[in-house]
Amino acid sequence: MSAFSDALSVTASGLRSQAARLRVTAENIANVDTPGYHRKLMPFETTAGSNGLARVAPGEVSLSQEPLEEIYDPSNPLADETGVYQGTNVDLMIEIADAREAQRSYEANLKMFDQTRQMSSALLDLLRR
Template structure:
């Protein structure tokens, strides 16, 4: 049986890892917003399959199937036969909102980690008396 302190620390650490990955994916999307033909990446989460070690895992990272933006630029070197260029399907406003949400979730997990660590330390201090 695992103790509640270890469980709390492990759960918050797994959440921080998951949100860190989410922040990385969002920043990759933003960096490639002007890359022609780039498809936005997304990810999904799932509860850890290990009941002895609860937490969150990345289920999968996948390309957003939203259509790419098309613009009529017949002189562009990447234009097709009809003069259209396929841009990325990244919307910077959506990425900013996703980034903020991931950042706040990461901060909440950090706070939970610190509270568990503080409780653990207080318990050790009490046992030393």
């Protein structure tokens, strides 16, 4: 049964990581029009469990170092004397693609979790006979 619990713990780590990735992506999408907002980036890290199995974990969130978009709008209260203010460096299309990829990865981990649970349940049913 240890193999089943190992598989469940690995897939659970994938679920947690993809959920964190979706959260960061949702924050970026919510702030796509916020002046001065820097895109958040979240890498994944591999961690070793107590039994030697590798697991995935969300890394530390960092801010993108890409330059902010400069927007010309002299009527904006944030504009300087030249009529320019700094927008954001979030690209909505990239964020939507990242969200879709994270969603698909989450669904794949969830399917793996469910398959493992079903196999362990079937094994227990066989052992009861």
